[in-house]
Every structure is written in C-alpha cells, then in structure tokens.
Amino acid sequence: DIQMTQSPSSLSASVGDRVTITCRASQDIKNYLAWIQQKPGKAPKSLIFAASNLQSGVPSKFSGSGSGTHFTLTISSLQPEDFATYYCQQYGTYPRTFGGGTRVEIQ
Amino acid sequence: EVQLVESGGGLVQPGQSLRLSCAASGFSLSSFWMNWVRQAPGKGLEWVANIKEDGSEKYYVDSVKGRFTISRDTANNLLYLQMNNLRVEDTAVYYCARGSGIALWGQGTLVTVSS
Numbered sequence: 001d002i003q004m005t006q007s008p009s010s011l012s013a014s015v016g017d018r019v020t021i022t023c024r025a026s027q028d029i030k031n032y033l034a035w036i037q038q039k040p041g042k043a044p045k046s047l048i049f050a051a052s053n054l055q056s057g058v059p060s061k062f063s064g065s066g067s068g069t070h071f072t073l074t075i076s077s078l079q080p081e082d083f084a085t086y087y088c089q090q091y092g093t094y095p096r097t098f099g100g101g102t103r104v105e106i107q
Numbered sequence: 108e109v110q111l112v113e114s115g116g117g118l119v120q121p122g123q124s125l126r127l128s129c130a131a132s133g134f135s136l137s138s139f140w141m142n143w144v145r146q147a148p149g150k151g152l153e154w155v156a157n158i159k160e161d162g163s164e165k166y167y168v169d170s171v172k173g174r175f176t177i178s179r180d181t182a183n184n185l186l187y188l189q190m191n192n193l194r195v196e197d198t199a200v201y202y203c204a205r206g207s208g209i210a211l212w213g214q215g216t217l218v219t220v221s222s
Contacts, residue, residue: 034208049208095168096154
C-alpha cells in the first residue's frame with residue numbers, strides 16, 4: 001500500500017498568515033492527489049484534485065502543487081473559516097490511502 | 108441540488124450485519140465512480156470501497172474484503188454497502204463520496220459495533 005505522510009501533524013497560525021502543508025507519497029502517484037478539508041463534527045469537503053486543480057466553488061486562496069511523491073497545499077491568507085483538519089489522499093492505486101491529517105489551529 | 112444522503116447506520120453487535128444506503132440526487136450514479144469512506148471516532152479518514160461507473164469493477168480495502176459488498180441500484184440512484192460479520196473496529200461514520208478523485212461527500216451515517 002502507498003503510505004501518505006503529512007507534515008506537520010498540527011500547526012498554530014494567525015489570521016492572515018500564509019500556511020503550507022506537505023504530503024509525501026511512498027511511491028510515485030503522478031498527480032493523482034486530492035486535498036480535503038474537514039471541520040469538527042462536519043463532513044469532509046474536497047478542495048483540490050489532480051494535485052493542483054481547485055474543485056468548483058473553492059476560493060483561490062487555496063492552491064496545490066507537486067507531482068510524483070511530493071505535494072503541498074498552501075492557504076495564502078488564513079481566515080477564521082479555514083481552521084480545520086486537512087487531509088491528502090492518493091487515488092492513483094488501490095487501496096486508496098489518506099494522509100494522517102494536519103490540524104490547523106488558531107494561534 | 109447535487110447531493111448525497113446516507114442512511115442505515117445504527118448500533119449492532121459483533122458478527123451482525125447492516126446495510127448502508129446512499130441516495131444520490133442531481134446526477135446519475137451511472138456517470139461516476141462511487142466510494143465509501145469511513146472515519147472511526149477521533150481518527151482520520153479511511154477509504155473502504157468503490158465501484159466503477161458501469162458497475163463492472165469493485166475494489167475494497169483489505170480489512171473488509173469478504174465481509175463488505177458495494178453495489179448500486181441505478182434505477183433508483185442508490186448506492187449500497189452491505190456489511191456482514193461486523194467487528195468492533197468497524198465502528199465509524201461512513202460517508203459515501205462521488206468521483207475517482209472525490210469531489211462530493213455525503214453527511215455520513217454512524218455505525219456502532221458493540222456488545
């Protein structure tokens with residue numbers, strides 16, 4: 001199975017900060033990488049597919065990059081509604097696997 | 108409105124069965140890969156199974172192979188997850204989700220396996 005490793009596992013940031021989360025795959029997944037946001041007690045919401053493409057309706061402050069084994073999610077200017085847990089997921093091979101999550105908290 | 112609504116969760120004892128349903132609206136299940144993803148209490152997301160648009164391919168995580176079956180009713184636009192021989196470690200919120208690269212999630216249904 002492909003292991004997805006996210007770093008950091010948690011971070012504290014302030015409103016207006018630029019935040020970057022990293023996701024590494026244990027094998028080459030090309031660009032079959034998604035980023036997902038989940039707020040406490042809520043269903044997940046997909047942000048990005050194919051490593052760098054925004055899902056419909058997702059604001060442009062979110063951006064994704066990378067290919068192969070190294071990927072990043074960047075939030076350009078953190079807002080109160082962005083405090084959540086973020087997961088990466090590979091969908092290039094089976095079983096599909098998720099990273100362990102990065103919890104973004106208010107500093 | 109494009110949405111997914113799960114149902115069928117509940118409390119069962121180990122070894123028992125449960126069938127989850129996911130009602131799709133605003134689109135046809137026949138046009139998308141469909142997934143089940145679960146989340147144990149306080150834990151991260153775990154992909155469980157998916158089914159191809161035409162139903163010709165199905166895939167499962169190893170921990171549920173032989174116990175869970177994904178299926179669909181295209182006439183009624185329903186996705187199912189038949190779960191047999193449930194274990195305590197299957198306790199989770201189960202989400203149905205649309206797409207090979209998931210784009211749409213349901214709100215989830217809680218399955219609790221406990222004696």
